[in-house]
Amino acid sequence: MLENFENLKNQTLTSCEGVVGGEELVFTLSTGEKYKLYHRQDCCEIVTIEDIEGNLSDLVGMPILMAEIATNQNENPPGVPAPEYQDSFTWTFYRLATVKGYVTIRWYGESNGYYSEEVDWSAVED
Secondary structure, rough: OOOOOOHHHHOEEHHHEEEOOOOEEEEEEEOOEEEEEOOOOOOEEEEEEEEEEOOOOHHHEOOOOOEEEEEEEEEOOOOOOOOOOOOOEEEEEEEEEEEEEEEEEEEEEEEOOOOOOOOEEEEOOO
């Protein structure tokens, strides 16, 4: 079992499924294990995939060479336009690479400051 997202490094994916505007991204490993990035909804927060830069299919069939996470809390990253109104917010960037390509998955979470805006990682139970 992969304890965290960074442990995808050196793993090979057979599929990677998710869409901009969606609320989860599912990774299937060559071992048959499945993991997902998602947000455990509490109440009044919104956490979604804001953008996917690169092609998810570039992550399939070759070992993952890089698996990194970066976050910006209450500060919009350079080049990313700010929504009209923001109270509390978190940008989370998941960066993955294989020899076929590089992908950045950008998540945006917002709330009134009381609820979590984080993206969660866990195994998918069949």
